[in-house]
Amino acid sequence: GENVEQHPSTLSVQEGDSAVIKCTYSDSASNYFPWYKQELGKGPQLIIDIRSNVGEKKDQRIAVTLNKTAKHFSLHITETQPEDSAVYFCAATMNSGYSTLTFGKGTMLLVSP
Amino acid sequence: ETGVTQSPTHLIKTRGQQVTLRCSSQSGHNTVSWYQQALGQGPQFIFQYYREEENGRGNFPPRFSGLQFPNYSSELNVNALELDDSALYLCASSLVGQDGYTFGSGTRLTVV
Numbered sequence: 709g710e711n712v713e714q715h716p717s718t719l720s721v722q723e724g725d726s727a728v729i730k731c732t733y734s735d736s737a738s739n740y741f742p743w744y745k746q747e748l749g750k751g752p753q754l755i756i757d758i759r760s761n762v763g764e765k766k767d768q769r770i771a772v773t774l775n776k777t778a779k780h781f782s783l784h785i786t787e788t789q790p791e792d793s794a795v796y797f798c799a800a801t802m803n804s805g806y807s808t809l810t811f812g813k814g815t816m817l818l819v820s821p
Numbered sequence: 822e823t824g825v826t827q828s829p830t831h832l833i834k835t836r837g838q839q840v841t842l843r844c845s846s847q848s849g850h851n852t853v854s855w856y857q858q859a860l861g862q863g864p865q866f867i868f869q870y871y872r873e874e875e876n877g878r879g880n881f882p883p884r885f886s887g888l889q890f891p892n893y894s895s896e897l898n899v900n901a902l903e904l905d906d907s908a909l910y911l912c913a914s915s916l917v918g919q920d921g922y923t924f925g926s927g928t929r930l931t932v933v
Contacts, residue, residue: 714863740920751825751911751924752864759920797863808854808877809913809922811863 710735712800714812721788722820729815731798732780738800742809743772743783746795755796756783788819823848825925827912833931839900840930844912846893847923853895854922855887856911864911870895871917899930907932 711734721727733741739760744752758765758772758781765772769788774781785792795816799809826845834840846853852871856864866879870889884900893914899906909929913922 712863742920742922744924749926751827751926753924754921757920799863808866808869808879809856809864810866813863814861 710738710800710802710810712798712810712812714798714815716815717813718816718818720818720820723788723790725788725819727783727785727788727792727817727819729783729796729798729817730780731782731800731812732778733800733810734779735800735802736776736779737802738810739803740801741772741774741781742799744797744799744811746797746814748794752797785817788817790819790821793817793819825912825914825923827910827925827928829928830926831929831931833933834902836902836904836932838902839898840902842897842899842910842912842928842930844895844897844914844925846895846914850914850916850923851893852915852917853889853893854913854915855895855897856913857881858909858911858927860908867897902932904932906930 714731742757745755746752771784795814798812801807854869855867858864869877873889886898888896909927911927912925915922
């Protein structure tokens with residue numbers, strides 16, 4: 709089955725800096741890669757996603773890049789703000805909406821004012 | 822559109838008891854998945870229901886079972902609770918053929 713590795717496990721940045729979280733996946737059949745933000749006591753919230761036929765996607769301060777050949781994808785957050793502090797999870801699946809999501813272990817991002 | 826709602830939000834059970842967790846799907850979604858999230862870990866897939874039938878299962882024993890109802894809501898049942906079952910249980914709904922899985926806020930289960 710699919711295996712998703714996520715790094716780093718914790719990331720501390722100063723407000724205004726950029727943050728990058730990286731994930732690798734094992735199953736070349738995976739074709740949908742969402743990123744979730746989870747705040748304390750809440751469920752994961754989708755922040756951005758990308759399909760395997762796209763190399764990069766951007767939404768304001770958040771961007772995701774995908775390298776199918778190397779089987780890795782990354783989350784980039786620019787101009788970080790204290791409210792960006794949360795746990796971020798990457799995930800992969802081969803049949804969006806129908807197949808299981810395989811998650812990484814998460815990255816705790818702390819943005820200091 | 823309404824999101825995914827789960828009940829109850831918190832639950833404390835004794836080892837050996839049985840528990841039922843409930844989930845209402847996001848409007849328009851027809852697939853429900855359940856995940857177990859241990860403290861400090863990513864969510865682990867338990868099983869998924871589509872058209873009221875289980876169509877995928879993760880590495881969980883048979884004492885974890887579920888149901889999906891005609892209105893796409895769902896239940897997760899766990900029998901013979903063990904201490905290791907203590908976790909956040911997440912429900913996610915989706916629509917076959919469409920991107921995006923919407924998660925509820927979860928049920929925090931504590932087994933003592």
